[in-house]
Amino acid sequence: MAWLAFDRLTPDGETVTMDRALADEVPVAIEFNGIGYAVLMATPTDIGDLVQGFALAERLIGPDDAPFDVDTHRTDQGIVARATLPPSRTDLLLERVRHRASDSSCGLCGIENLEQAIRPLPPVTARSRADRTAIFRALDGLAAHQPLNAATGAAHAAAWVDADGAIRLAREDVGRHNAFDKLIGAMKRAGADWEGGFALLSSRCSYELVEKAVLSQCPLLVTISAPTRLAAARAAAAGLPLVVLARPDAVLHQGNAPLA
Template structure:
């Protein structure tokens, strides 16, 4: 595990905005101050070579570095990252990721330019063959997950989203143990960024991907399935519905895919036989 080297001024994850609110009942303007989520360009460099620019919330950036490097296929595990440098200047952030020499050479041979919008996970891909895909499904048998565990994780994720509680403008991703205990939450204005941050946090903490499951507050697009599978996670729970391609990829990679997760019900699109009705 490496410690990030931080230089310059990295913006705060929230700022205060002045606004006016109107109630439909009386149409009276009422001034208020409220926290809003910060969104800044984060330039990612591998070995000093620019890779792309992502719009992200400037928090947990070292976790983002690890998760992004893994899910983009630049590294295969945390040990191949030697250092992370975070440099803030002029309302932007440079995220320098130093990887081992062999990995850097492989990366440079396949490098794609990427300028990422907040919601985008595929910006800069100009060839279908370059779509990021997990090479194979995670190893081992997928674990059974109890409905009660999913319910506990959903409730804990809502309570653990401090940034969203302040801004109501960010996505969350959580890592829960198989009994539904949430042990890590990461947030970002971009759903892909939140998941990359979570995966990075799990990598740095040495968590076993088979020991729990991921819960996200977004739809389950195919990129979210790919990222989870690349980490080695066998179960993905999403608040919203999946896309058809996400279901296809979950089936191909044998990742249990749970969508439309609510307090009173869930819908399982792949791996329903692994969802246990009994309490965890």
């Protein structure tokens, strides 16, 4: 971890020189079945979890598919992560690669890409048993699971919280999407499900995070900041309950389902 010296202005007007740790961010090139699929900018930890969760978010695997092995290779430029999907997923992989690499300069390709970007989501059938007390308990405990952010002030966290508000597992990354992929991937590799709990994210609620939650059959998504209009609409369409603005300086808002 690198360090940066900077000047900080104190309340009495004096300047104090301080050192601050810098979060690492490197390119992670993901290959599935020998095909270069994507390059993500990510914190270089828990890469196997990241690839596993990313594959689910890309719909290359389903929530009931077995986890796969990930081989990682560090280079001077970044990390190469290689995984092999089941033969039954080969056609789907090739189709997704075609859409990702298509030239959207023609109208038809552009329409196809838009359809891929906003694909229908499966309904969320799982239900959370958590109440407001559980949410506030998890919020109080989240900082203890954010060592990278404590050191750098530059990392997001995603946590799996049980129905009583205890944080069972957490992952960090400089990217909020990566943090959630890492958490979902770690749960999948551990054979864990949400068990009536919820996901707690230290970020705003974007539509991509809603989609990741839905595809992992998360029964309740709680975020520190507000949702976008598209995120709220996508969550409502899939039946995913949202609790947003979950922080001490804001009013707790909920959508799509009541909380006790």
